[in-house]
Structure formats: structure tokens, C-alpha cells
Amino acid sequence: MVVRLKEFIKQIRACKTAADERAVVAKESAAIRTLLKEDSSDHRHTNVAKLLYIHMLGYPAHFGQMECVKLVASPRFADKRLGYLGIMLLLDENQETLTLVTNSLKNDMNHPNMYVIGLALCTLGNISSVAMSRDLCPEVEKLLASSNSYIRKKAALCAIRIIRKVPDLMEVFIPRVRSILGERNHGALLTGLTLIQEMCTLNSAVLTEFRATVPALVKLLKQLITTGYSPEHDVSGITDPFLQVKILRLLRQLGTGDATASEQMNDVLAHVATNTDGSKNVGNAILYETVLTILAIQAEPTLRVLAINILGKFLANKDNNIRYVALQTLIKTIAVDGQAVQRHRATVLECLRDADVSIRRRALELAFALIYPQNVRVMTRELLAFLEVADVEFRAPMVAQICATADRFAPNKRWHLDTLIRVMKLAGNYVREETVAQLVRLATNAPDLQAYGVHKLYWLVKADAAQEGLVHAAVWTMGEFGDVLVSGAGGAAAAAPASGEDQDDEPASGLLTGTPAAAPTEAEVIALLESILIGACSVSAPVAVAIWHFIASGFVSPLL
């Protein structure tokens, strides 16, 4: 008794555990194998169907390959359909069994029933190997000229696969392809255009030749936009958006790098950009494709600005997908036309606080790309504000980039110092050694800022000694310029009434005991203490106690 497909599926669904399922599948596989050996054509259909189901669940089913080949040779349509399906699932171009199918394919491509021809073309298009492509190429070419649009459509797709596998065969198809633009049937037109697109991608000589078709494409696109409601091709109020997108894509390919072609397209691109309804995803898909095309070809400046404005509108859209897509495109366009993108800076900064992490990531990248000398203060302020609330994964790269940007665009040294200190205060743990060294170098090179810097660092560290980078820098500067701190000279902006040594020594000793000391920090704290001792000429009691404590606890290195 042969188990029917439905029964089999029900049995599998009734299994409660994975082991159960494996047992059922194993039993049925064994049964199928026995039945296949008997080689009867009655139940072949059912057996192969069950085999395909098993395969989809993830179990091995390769012993069914020959069965599929036999099914394909049967005269019944249902058998052929299942056989080809099985071949497409169980075989791929690397298997030798595939060559056995070549003859069946050839016969089926000459079958009177168009659906059978369709099946054969579909299979060839999905898994043909190089050898098969060569063998069956003449058949496919003949079918491209068929009077039946269903067949023409499938033949075009099959041809794409063939020329991908064997680029030399492109010449065979070129004469047939010229008549594609005169197609009425949208399906055949869509696949035909894809074929042209593939040819242009693979061969630049063909591309130059097809540039002559740009006016025809433009006319086609215009027709699509201006036609009234057509129920056959309508998707949410727009006539055949897939065809529109395909034409735009092809125009992009033909217009890149060529001024005449680009000029011919300007009008229709502006027309599509202004007339397409952007309230649904469909309209937005078309607008997006238009924007990509405008940015790739040599468009007029007004058209470019139009494109970037559309992207700006996308950024303000409620839908996450559209914002994501806009951000990604804007990053690419900065290189081409930075000025126009600046206008949307505010929206980009808003996107930094979006709920979706991939949007935040893209917005961050874009924000950094938007910085230039005139707006560096504003942007850095915003970015630092964002650093406070940023996710952990963003902090390290952000810190590195802010420091690099500050370095490149700093309007003056004091601002630079301020920014670096602020970064360290917010995310000191992520600051690299180079940045601390940079801060130190900066301080050394700007004598007027030393006092200011030292005071500021002192107060920051007194308030919060947790940030490692900050402590490091603070200790170093205090060590170097401690005399400035003690004498209280300068540093008006830091507003620190630096009075006497006591106040200075306390945090120093606090640092010694409190810091989770890394060796360099230790050395610097000791250096700091040394300079205090030298500068003060008298050691106050608490400090002495602290130092003895330290030595006693054994942390100290031979330095002291």
C-alpha cells in the first residue's frame, strides 16, 4: 500500500519530538526506496512528491534523482511538472545526472503544449550548466521569436542564464533582442529589458550600441506614467511599478558616463520624480530608483537637487525602511555633491535618536561625513550630546572619530583641548593611548593653556575619578604643571580657588589608594607626588601618612 502524500504529511505533523519525526521519515524513505526499485510508473508521482517533502525538511533525498529524470520522460503533464520540480530541487549544475536531462529538455522545448515548453525553459533557466547552455542555445533562440508571449517571456529569462554561463553566446541573441522594445505584453517586455540589461553589464560594446534606444525607453516610461487606470497592471494606483523600475534601472546603466543619453532622459526623470505618489511603498520604490538614476548619470544641477530633496523627504518619513534606504543613499552621495546634503543636517541629527539601531548606525556615519570647518562646533556639540546616551558598541568608534575630527578641524587650541577633555569625561574608558598622548602634546605646545587645562582637569578628577583616560591625563598634567596649580596662577576660567598644598595633596593621596592602578598611572602619581614635594618644600602630615601606607601595602614599585 502506497502512502499518499497528504497522509504522509499528516503523519509527520503528528510527531511530537524530533526523534519521532526522524523515525517516521526513515521508515518512509526505506519504503520509497523499495518501491522505486520496483520501477512502476503508477506511483512514481506520489513517491517523488513525498521525497521532495522529505528533502525540504532537511533529510537526504538524493536517491530520487533518477526517478525525477524518468518522470520527466513521461507523457503526462502532471508527471513532467513534478519531475522538473524535483530536478530543480535535487540537482544543481555540478551534478553529472544533469546531462541525462538534456535530451528531455530538447524534446520538451519543441512540444506543442506551451506550458510544457514553459517548464523546460524554467528548468534550463534555473540550473543549466555550461555544457547544457551550449547545447540548447539554438532552441532557446528559436523560442525567443515565438508568436506566444508566454513563451517569449520565459525564453528571455532563460537566455539571461545562458549568457551568464557562457558570455560568448551573447552574439546569438543580439539580433532577436532589437525587437523587444516593440513588445506590447508587459511580462515579455519586463524580461526582455532584463536581458538587455544583462547584456550591457557583461559587454561594453553592446552597451554603446544600445544607447541609441534611450529615446524609445523614455517614450515607454512616459506612456506608463500617463496612462489611466489599468486593472491588469495596477498596484496601489500605480501602473506596473516593476516595469517602471526596470526601465529606470536600464536608463541608469545607459546614461552613466554619457552626456547625450543623460540629456535625453532629464525630462522624463523630472516628470517621474514629481508625479509619483509617495504615500505608499510602491511609489517610494519608484522614487528611490529615480533618485539612484539621477545621481548616477550626468544630470543637470537642478535635477540633482530635486533628487536630494526627495531623499530629505524620505528621511522624515515615518516608515523605518524608507529612512534606512535614504540614509544609505545619502552616505554615497556626499562624495558626489556634499553641499546639497548639508541642508538636511538637522534631520540626520534627529535620526541619531531613532529607535532602530541600524538607522542610528547609518545616521552616525552620515553625521561624521557632514562635518566641515564651518559647522564643526555645532556638529561636535551634537555628537558629544549623543555620546552621553549612546550604546556601548558605538562609543569606542565615536570617541576615535570625534578626536580625529577635532584634530582636523579645530578652530583654535582651546576648543580642541576642551573637546578632548569633554570626550574623556564622558567616555574615558574607551579613549585610546594616542588620544591621551595627543592631549598632553597639545597642552605642552600651548603654554597659555596649561594653567587652564590643569585646573579644569583637577576639578574634574576630584569630582569623579572613575574614567581611566581622564585620570591618566589629569595626573600627567598635574605632575608636569603642578606648580601652576599650587601657585594658583591663571586658570580664571576653571574657577578654582586653588589654595595651598593641602587641597592638592588630598586628591593625590586619594588617587593613590582609590585608583585601580595600572602601572603607568602609578608611576605618574608618584611623579606627581615628587613634584608636589619639591614645590611645596614641606610635607604635610596627611600626605606623609598616605605615602607610608602605600609603601606598606606593597603596591609601590622601586621608583619611590
Add this chain to the structure above:
Amino acid sequence: MPIQFILVQNRQGKTRLAKWYVPLDDHDKLAIKEDVHKTTSQRDQRQQSNFVEFRNDMLVYRRYAGLFFCVCVSLTDNFLASLEAMHLFVEVLDTFFGNVCELDLVFNFYKVKSSRDNRGACDELERGDWHFRH
């Protein structure tokens, strides 16, 4: 332009439909199926977009009731258009089966595959219109 694969999985990760457009070993396919399930089931529907980067390509996915429809396309493709094409496929299935549900896909998987082949053979979109013949 090139689609790498189409995968329909339910929330537990069981595959209801798998169509591959690139040659892969069986264990590769299994690894991909698991990865896709992990990636899509962790995303928050309301706050995150339908696009996620997956092994140098982009996975465009959407959840319809209990099923995740995923299409893997290259990074240079128009993702919004892929989303539309996927939606069209779902609508076609709905029209064909009459208010389709997951069980329809399970018991008639071979019909679903043929329908998919009619919409787009060899990794390109074939027709954007509504006629469904079969």
C-alpha cells in the same frame, strides 16, 4: 537583479518553502536556514526596518501572520521594489488558495513552487501583473 534565495519559515524555524538560485551544498543550505531564522526572529517588528545585512548581501523580509517571507538580494538592488515583489507573490498565493494559511503551503508545497516559478524563473522577476495561470 540577482536574488540569491527565497525562504519561507514559520516562527519556530521550520521551512515551508525554499528556492535557491545559487549552487550550494546541503550543509551550507542548512546553515543558511538556521542563520536566517535566528536573524529574523530576533528583530522587533514595530521599531526596526525590513532590511538586514546578511553575509555580504541584504535580507529583505516581512512577517505575514505566522510566516516569515525572506528574500536575499545583493546590496545594489532596490530593496523597496523587492519588498513589493514579495508582497505581490503573497497576494497571488492568497488569490490562488483563497484566503491562504500556513497549512495550505504545507500540503500543497509543489503548487506553491510552481507558482513561484511562474512569477520569476531563474532569479529575475518575470511579471508584475495579476494573471495567474495554472
